[in-house]
Amino acid sequence: MPFIPHTDEDEREMLAAIGAPDIEALFDEIPANLRLQTLQDVPAGLSEFEVLQLMAARARADGRPLCFIGAGAYEHHIPAAVWSTISRGEFYSAYTPYQAEASQGTLQSIYEYQSMMASLTGMQVSNASLYDGATAVAEACLMAVRANRRSKAARILLPQSLHPHYRAVTLTTALNQGLMFDTLPYTREGGQLSFEALSAHDGQDFTALVIQQPNFFGVIEEVDALTDWAHAREALVIAVVNPTSLALLKPPGEWGAKGADIVVGEGQPLGCPLSSGGPYFGFMTTRMQHVRQMPGRIVGGTVDVDGRPGFSLTLQAREQHIRRAKATSNICTNQGLLMMAGTLYLALMGAEGLERVAASSMQHTEELVHALTAISGVRRVFARPVFHEAVLALDRPVAPVLSALAQRGIQGGLDLAGYYPELGPALLVCATETKSSADIQAYASALSEALRPARAA
């Protein structure tokens, strides 16, 4: 459809039809003193060419820094076919389509996404995606309260080592819905959840235990023992996982004797570029036993009147257009475009490709930690094994060091001062498969120089 704005002639005709002298006359009901005559801080418009020039200049100012920041969003190589395919008109929509069954191709892609996520997490059923990792955790907590009817408390145990943004979004979403949260500390030696601290909750009524694997510090948790501990107390287990890590780590469906009950996470590592924080997509999988408590859309396989296979939205009685106020959630679509990118990414990488990405990321992070901790004034904070991220302690405040590294085109990691002040000057670093040994050496020598002047002084 061509975009043709109305002409002066169109305006004259429309005004004549309603008998108004000019457009200004349409606003004469609004008192003059309430009207802003000019938008003082908004400059005049630029031409397309001027905008391109401006943006190219801004992009040059940013440069192409080497990014060693992870903390929930990870730079991975994305095969070019992913975004060239999803920008086709058939797929280019953010939403589940209206009259969904008329769009069998879209439903098939969602069905394939669900199948892959269920398989990757070791669970039985997946929804069609949620907004992002943080809202997925919040939805999982609300779902656990509906699903665990043995517990009366609506109380969730949240690790302090859960991503701080996930924690903040979960509290914002759930506190006003009557949920209560207890914080579980991490051990200062290993960075994993402390069983000693868990024992304080023995004998209490709580609904669910949230376990992030790997946790925000990149540390591998003792998921089997934690899962069994929670299940022995009739609580559900909410697993928060990095999908890439599942190519190497045990899927949550196999944690402990019975497996996790609800699995959520951030889908960004699967085919979504880092783009100033989003949009990304959240995922959620569970067991069939809990499917009616799951929020979001679900696509099911079916047959039409002639017995031919097809796809349809299913279990919609959970959703707000049918259940109204008692719907499982107010989410009523999915993060369609990003989910599609994730589906294509997984399809193109395959199980083997994903495993190679995960193994390479883990190896590069080990190499990075090794190179950086060889520098005087840098040491590792936690002794436990990590996936592709680690916390390093510096001998001085982190922020000025990161600024010095940025001058050299290196984004050196996330300063943890604002999130975990108890750790002292601490830095969360990550190296995915995209960082070569030369990149890692470049970071190490830049850090070495950045730390030198103060040592000489």
Next chain:
Amino acid sequence: MSKIPADLRYTRSHEWLKELPEGIIEIGISDHAQESLGDLVFVEMPEVGRSLAAGEACAVVESVKAASDIYAPVAATVVAINAQLAEAPELINQDPYGRGWIMRLKPTTQGADAGLLSALDYQALAAQS
């Protein structure tokens, strides 16, 4: 025309009540209600032993096109649920007053059921809706 047995009592939210021995009452949904909902695909039950306030939502019947809450007609404790409905929710469509019963309750207080409708009154209500 849907069936409305004369020996049962009814609620405005389309549940029926049957008095069993020892003060136990059995609850289900009316023929009219199952017809309006269509083919049932799932019934969510309360836990046995749960105490319910009068009017509390305590179960959900879900059909292919809608989901509807079941309300406790009187303050009571759940003493039994129809476990067969987990596998065969269609029993409610086939036999709403018999094998499609949903739960059995022990009322907390006697004589708290004053607001219930007779078959005749319920027939009038169902005719309007």
